[in-house]
Amino acid sequence: MKNETEEMLKARHALQELSASDPAVSSNMLRYVAAYRIMLTGRRRGEQRQHDPRISGGFVLTHGEEALCAAADRLNGTDSIYIAFDVDDGAAPPVAAGIFRREGEQMMVYGDCRLWSPADDGRSLLVPVGGKYVGYFAHRPGKPLKFVDAALPGDxxxxxxxxxxxxxxxxxxxxxxxRNGGGYLNIVRNDGPGISVKVTRVAA
Known part of the structure; x- marks a missing residue:
């Protein structure tokens, strides 16, 4: 959002915290995060492995928040998949999913990605749509997400x-x-020259 005042920013953060405090919303986000992990990596449970993408759910990002998340992911050094929900209807299906990843010296944001599954029920792929990219992202165990610069292996x-x-x-x-909630709400903020994250436990 352009020209957002401090009062508007505080009001938006308050709305996010209020929505995330609803157990139905936090549970919905956690279920989708778990489902994405299963579909993309093939793993149902277990610790985060080296180079695994960090999969998280949250509310739709403003342009400024998107830039802050990209900066935070640069520091983390891992690819990130962000599942975005409508703050006014957080118990509904997500409205978008995107990827933050470092490519060379730049942080790239693929802001509209669709899940695509092969006919053999193997691991799903993430396909950027609506842009200049032709190809898809695939999970590789023990390695960062791979962008395959080729047509999908199917319709x-x-x-x-x-x-x-x-x-x-x-x-x-x-x-x-x-999965009945009990997760955390992270609000990324720009505090002068640094980046801070406010972590709030949400209701179970």
């Missing part, structure tokens, strides 16, 4: 439908329906 629409169907099955599974 785009059919793969997106398979991904959506698999997502719905995972969200309805006993394993993910038991």
């Amino acid at each position: 785009f629409s059919a793969g997106c439908r398979r991904a959506n169907a698999r997502m719905q099955r995972l969200l309805a599974s006993d394993e993910l329906r038991e």
